[in-house]
Amino acid sequence: MSANLIGLxxxxxxxxxxxxxxxxxxxxxxxxxxxxxxxxSQRGELMSAPWWNTxxxxxxxxxxxxxxxxxxxxxxxxxxxxxxxxIGTTAAIVPLTLAATxxxxxxxxxxxxxxxxxxxxxxxxMGATPVQIIRKVLIPEALPxxxxxxxxxxxxxxxxxxxxxxxxxxxxxxxxxxxxxQRFMPDVMLAVVVILIVMVQLVQSAGEWIARLVDKxxxxxxxx
Amino acid sequence: xxxxxNPTAAAIRFDAVEKALAAQGKGRVVALRDVTLEVPPGAxxxxxxxxxxGKSTLLRMVNGLERxxxxxxxxxxxxxxxxxGAGLRRIRRDVGMIFQHFNLLASRTVYGNIALPLEIxxxxxxxxxxxVSDLIARVGLEAQAKRYPAELSGGQKxxxxxxxxxxTRPKVLLSDxxxxxxxxxxxxxxxxxxxDINRDLGLTILLITHEMGVVRDIASDMAVIDAGRIxxxxxxxxxxxxPQHPTTRSFLSGVTGINLPGFIAARMQDSRPxxxxxxxxxxxxxxxxxxxxxxxxLASEMGTEANILAGAVEEIGTRPFGNLLIxxxxxxxxxxxxxxxxxxxxxxxxxxxx
Ligand SMILES: Nc1ncnc2c1ncn2[C@@H]1O[C@H](COP(=O)(O)OP(=O)(O)OP(=O)(O)O)[C@@H](O)[C@H]1O
Ligand SMILES: [Mg+2]
Numbered sequence: 001m002s003a004n005l006i007g008l009x010x011x012x013x014x015x016x017x018x019x020x021x022x023x024x025x026x027x028x029x030x031x032x033x034x035x036x037x038x039x040x041s042q043r044g045e046l047m048s049a050p051w052w053n054t055x056x057x058x059x060x061x062x063x064x065x066x067x068x069x070x071x072x073x074x075x076x077x078x079x080x081x082x083x084x085x086x087i088g089t090t091a092a093i094v095p096l097t098l099a100a101t102x103x104x105x106x107x108x109x110x111x112x113x114x115x116x117x118x119x120x121x122x123x124x125x126m127g128a129t130p131v132q133i134i135r136k137v138l139i140p141e142a143l144p145x146x147x148x149x150x151x152x153x154x155x156x157x158x159x160x161x162x163x164x165x166x167x168x169x170x171x172x173x174x175x176x177x178x179x180x181x182q183r184f185m186p187d188v189m190l191a192v193v194v195i196l197i198v199m200v201q202l203v204q205s206a207g208e209w210i211a212r213l214v215d216k217x218x219x220x221x222x223x224x
Numbered sequence: 225x226x227x228x229x230n231p232t233a234a235a236i237r238f239d240a241v242e243k244a245l246a247a248q249g250k251g252r253v254v255a256l257r258d259v260t261l262e263v264p265p266g267a268x269x270x271x272x273x274x275x276x277x278g279k280s281t282l283l284r285m286v287n288g289l290e291r292x293x294x295x296x297x298x299x300x301x302x303x304x305x306x307x308x309g310a311g312l313r314r315i316r317r318d319v320g321m322i323f324q325h326f327n328l329l330a331s332r333t334v335y336g337n338i339a340l341p342l343e344i345x346x347x348x349x350x351x352x353x354x355x356v357s358d359l360i361a362r363v364g365l366e367a368q369a370k371r372y373p374a375e376l377s378g379g380q381k382x383x384x385x386x387x388x389x390x391x392t393r394p395k396v397l398l399s400d401x402x403x404x405x406x407x408x409x410x411x412x413x414x415x416x417x418x419x420d421i422n423r424d425l426g427l428t429i430l431l432i433t434h435e436m437g438v439v440r441d442i443a444s445d446m447a448v449i450d451a452g453r454i455x456x457x458x459x460x461x462x463x464x465x466x467p468q469h470p471t472t473r474s475f476l477s478g479v480t481g482i483n484l485p486g487f488i489a490a491r492m493q494d495s496r497p498x499x500x501x502x503x504x505x506x507x508x509x510x511x512x513x514x515x516x517x518x519x520x521x522l523a524s525e526m527g528t529e530a531n532i533l534a535g536a537v538e539e540i541g542t543r544p545f546g547n548l549l550i551x552x553x554x555x556x557x558x559x560x561x562x563x564x565x566x567x568x569x570x571x572x573x574x575x576x577x578x
Contacts, residue, residue, distance in 0.1 A: 122327040125287050126341040126392070127316035136340065140331040216372040217330045 008175060009191055015089045016171035016199070019164070020157045023093050027100025027157075028150060034060070034101065035108025036134055046120065046130045060102040068099050068160050092161070092169030100157055107149030111142040144215035151207025155200050162196070172196055234298070235396055235428035236263040236286055241295035243281055243452075255281040257452045259295070263445065265395075268422050268429040270443030270460065272436060272475055278452040279432040283398050286430060287319040288312050300395055317345055320389030324401035326381040328373040334360065334384050335369045341391045359387040363417065379410035386417060390425075397421070399431035403438060415442045436479035440464070440540055448472045461540045465510045466570055482506075482534040482547045484574070492575040496554055503557035504533070504574040507548040507564060518567055519550070526563050528556045549574070 034056065040046040041053040066074070072095040079094040080086040115138050123133045139146070162173020172192050180189025243256040255278045263269045273279045284290040285297045288304045297304045302315050328337050338359050342352040360369050363383040373381055382402060389397055399418070403411040419442050422429050433439060439446050439460060447457035448471055455469040467473045477483055484492065484504070492504060519530050530550040537546040552560045554576055561571040 116327070118323060118325055118327040119329060121289065122321070122323065123340075123344070124289060125316060125319070125321040125398075126344050127313035128344045129313065132344050136343065137329060141329060143331060214331075216332075216374060218374055 005179075005185075005188060008179070009172075009188070009195065012170065012172045012175040012192075013195055013199075016158065016161050016173070019089055019092050019096060019161045019169070019171055020154060023096035023100050023161075024150070024154050024157055026093070026097040027104045027153065030097070030101040031104030031153075032108055034105040036112060036138070038105060038109040039112035040130070040134065040138070046133060060105055063098070063102040064106070068095070069163050071095055071099060072164060087168035089170045092164035092171075095164065096157060096160055099160055100153055103156065104150065104153050107153060108142075108146060111145030111149050112138050114145055115141045144211045144217070147207060147211040147214060151204060151211070154203050154207070158196065158200055158203070233265070234262040235265040235267070235300060236269075236430060237261070237296075237298040238282070238285070239296045239298070241282075241285065241292045241297060243278070243285070243290065244293045245281075255452055256292075259449075259452075259454055261447055261454055261457060263428060263430055265428050266422070266426050267445050268418070268431070268443050270439035270446045271430070271432045271449055272434060272439055272446065273432075273449035274434060274471075277449045279434075279449055280400055282449065283400055283430060283432050286396065286398055287316050287321060317341070317392045318394050319396045319398060320392065320394040321398040321400070322382065322385045322389050322402045324404050326373070326378075326385045326405075328381055328384055328388075330373055333370050333372055334365055334376070337373070337384055338387045338391055341388060345392055355391060359391060362390075362421075363387045377410075378406050379413060382406065382410075382414050383417065386414075386421070390421065390427075395428060397427050397429045399429065401433060402431065404433070404435070411438070412441070418442060436475045440479055440538070448475065461510065461543055461545065464540050464545055465508055482536050482549055484533060484549060488533060488551075488577055491577045493577070494575055496576045497578050499578070501554040501576045501578050502531070502551040503554040503576055504549065504551045505557065505561060506572045506574050507550060508546070508570040508572070509548075509568070510543055510545045518564060518569060521567075522560055522563055526556070526559060528552050528560045528563075530560070551577070 037047065037049075038053060038057060038060070041049045043050040063071075072092075075095055075098065076086045079091050082094050083091040085091050119137050119141060120133060123137045128136070161169070161171050162176070165171065165174025165177055172195060176189055176192035179185045180192060238259045238261040241256055241259040242254070244252045244254050247253040259282065271279055271282065281290055285292060286299055286304065288307060292305045295305075299315060299319060304312070304315055307315055329340065332340065335356055338356045339352050342355060347355075360366055363386055365380060365383055365387070368376060368380060373384065376384070385402070397418075402418075403414050406414060415438065418429060418431075421427055431438070431443070443460045445458065446460045446463050447454050448463070448469060449455070450469070450471040456463060456467065456472045463472060464476065467476055483489070488504065496503070519532075522528050522530055530552050533549040533551060535546070535548040537544055539545065557573070561573070564571050
């Protein structure tokens with residue numbers, strides 16, 4: 001493989017990392033509060049707002065049922081409005097974030113719902129406000145689940161990021177299609193696949209390691 | 225739980241409280257009906273009832289986790305049922321609560337769990353540190369301060385729960401089956417801790433349980449709840465000595481250790497049969513009454529021989545309390561009871577056997 005190709009692979013890897021990191025960050029920024037709201041706003045719950053809960057639940061479901069490749073194309077005008085262009089790595093962050101947000105919201109909702117209702121009751125009995133309960137009880141107690149959920153989201157985003165090549169996004173997926181497939185260079189294809197596998201593996205292992213680190217629910221393994 | 229002269233003097237006061245709950249498929253369930261109860265300041269009041277009787281519903285009204293459908297619940301003069309928002313949260317800081325399953329945060333250490341209510345109340349960090357250290361010492365968990373709940377035993381977890389409930393220096397402590405998940409020995413240490421707290425801090429404790437043993441061991445006052453109604457209430461000793469309601473009696477029979485021997489219980493009937501029969505009598509005595517001389521005198525003065533079927537003497541509060549089941553010739557039953565009643569014992573006909 002030529003030095004030129006190795007340079008291309010290196011750049012594409014950085015582009016993928018950039019797209020995934022920024023969209024995961026933005027997706028969490030929007031998805032976390034949305035997920036917390038979905039988990040706490042049914043009738044009789046902490047932030048009871050059943051009407052809003054239903055509406056936002058429908059929006060989230062709708063967003064999640066659109067295939068990603070269609071989402072990318074369908075929102076091109078919106079992407080152009082937000083990013084100033086609809087082509088390139090930065091522009092690709094817009095559809096990636098849009099796909100990540102509802103996905104992360106549902107993962108957050110599930111993790112928060114796992115928290116024992118007895119803890120919410122104990123906090124209410126202490127005179128905590130709903131915001132205090134979310135910040136001091138629900139999020140810390142759901143942390144292991146939240147970390148695993150975010151890990152899943154990042155892994156999915158790595159997969160999605162390969163598709164944005166279709167609309168001029170760059171990164172590993174784009175490289176694999178343009179060189180590996182269209183110019184028939186199997187070594188490039190193989191390199192792309194290997195880098196993606198390693199990337200997913202590292203994210204998954206790191207996520208599980210952090211989740212274990214923050215999980216205090218089971219006694220620490222004193223043998224190791 | 226007697227009527228005090230000043231109605232605001234009660235630490236906790238339920239006044240004609242009703243609670244209806246919407247139940248799936250069944251329309252509405254009335255969990256509490258016409259509950260009127262007063263808990264004097266400094267009392268340990270035990271509420272006992274069967275599963276589903278409404279104990280938790282009653283307790284949760286004291287800190288506004290449940291609201292009455294009608295009637296009022298007053299805590300230290302505040303109407304909890306009508307308080308909202310910041311006012312309700314302020315009342316809640318004056319009422320600590322402990323739970324059957326402890327409800328500790330798995331993500332916080334012992335120290336962090338006890339600090340939580342103080343963080344919520346917005347106390348300065350230095351104040352939180354000193355208060356939490358004191359509380360950890362009070363419940364004897366100095367060595368465990370940095371441990372997580374998953375690394376503690378049940379008894380230690382409940383100690384954390386108690387320390388956390390005391391952190392905001394409440395006037396009232398609520399306990400929802402706080403010892404039901406613990407073994408008998410641990411139960412005793414937790415009850416002893418509650419008794420010490422009650423004595424040292426003058427805290428009013430309202431506890432619910434389905435175990436009469438817990439009431440006997442720590443409650444100064446008690447109430448029995450059955451199907452949403454308070455069917456009996458008063459000082460624990462009085463209720464133990466002369467239970468009025470069948471539910472109370474059935475709870476008592478479990479704890480006083482005096483059950484009829486099976487072969488008698490099986491043959492017992494409510495009305496006196498024709499012909500020769502034995503009358504089964506429960507004799508209850510409290511204070512310093514001695515029974516043996518009384519039964520001996522029953523024989524010598526009345527000519528009535530009594531068979532002892534079962535009996536036990538124990539301590540309730542600080543006073544001895546005894547229970548004896550005897551049988552006498554049914555023809556002489558009324559006279560025997562009259563004799564014992566005149567000498568300060570309490571009697572009750574349980575039934576007849578042929
Ligand atoms: N959220 C609810 N919705 C509908 N009905 C309820 C609800 N909570 C309790 N109930 C009903 O109210 C009644 C009293 O319940 P409560 O939990 O107060 O009983 P309890 O005496 O504490 O029982 P246990 O000893 O089993 O804890 C029961 O009949 C129960 O089925
Ligand atoms: Mg209950």
